[in-house]
Amino acid sequence: MKHNEKEIQLLKDEINQMWRLVISQMEKAKQAFLNNDAELALEIISLEKRVNAFELKIESNCENYIALYSPVAIDLRLVLSIMKISIALERIADYADGIAHHVIDRDCDSLDHKVIEELELERMFDILLNMMTDSYAAINAENTASSGKILARDAEVDDIYELAFSRLGEILKNHPDQIPCGLKLILLIRKMERIGDHCSNIVEDIVFYIEARVLKHSGDRAE
Numbered sequence: 001m002k003h004n005e006k007e008i009q010l011l012k013d014e015i016n017q018m019w020r021l022v023i024s025q026m027e028k029a030k031q032a033f034l035n036n037d038a039e040l041a042l043e044i045i046s047l048e049k050r051v052n053a054f055e056l057k058i059e060s061n062c063e064n065y066i067a068l069y070s071p072v073a074i075d076l077r078l079v080l081s082i083m084k085i086s087i088a089l090e091r092i093a094d095y096a097d098g099i100a101h102h103v104i105d106r107d108c109d110s111l112d113h114k115v116i117e118e119l120e121l122e123r124m125f126d127i128l129l130n131m132m133t134d135s136y137a138a139i140n141a142e143n144t145a146s147s148g149k150i151l152a153r154d155a156e157v158d159d160i161y162e163l164a165f166s167r168l169g170e171i172l173k174n175h176p177d178q179i180p181c182g183l184k185l186i187l188l189i190r191k192m193e194r195i196g197d198h199c200s201n202i203v204e205d206i207v208f209y210i211e212a213r214v215l216k217h218s219g220d221r222a223e
Helices: 003-035 038-046 048-069 073-105 109-119 121-141 147-174 176-211
Strands: none
Touching (some): 003 038, 003 048, 003 073, 003 121, 038 048, 048 073, 073 176, 109 121, 109 147, 121 147, 121 176, 147 176
16 A cells, blocks of 8 residues: 555544544434433533544644645545545534533423424434434445435425424413523524534535535535
């Protein structure tokens, strides 16, 4: 194996490690939220610095690779995609950290537990986790066949977000005493909607790497 091939494999290994960590953070965020598990939420928060360290290390290693080897074609697309994916993963982890803080800080469990099922928040978590695991599988298989399906799930997340926002507004209209808690829950749902956006960005980066095709603003995202 040539030296530059070893460096490419190292970059792949690092982004995979970061990816698995962020998936784990999201799985824990789901469980912490649904079970009101403050101890698990603290575990998520404690691992946030590790995610940040991964992002900085990957960025540095990608920049060094470009400077040393001046890659072109698919190698360049891979390195650029890894850099962008690491940034997206770090932001997803930030939102998982925000969900963990919501679990620790919230003082309105009665409202949260009553509306979780109605707002379909568990389903929202599951869709996001599926997007993350399927995109992880896609880049490692170097196969974009599932990209359209993954991107379509972001539309599902958006639909849940809009319906949840509307339903929560009706609930708070009838229970104005719960408005402070409801506003916190709206912020949490917004975090989850943004995670879906970052998952879509990751899929776009994978398609760019493998197919040399730019989906952003192209109108081809659902193909």
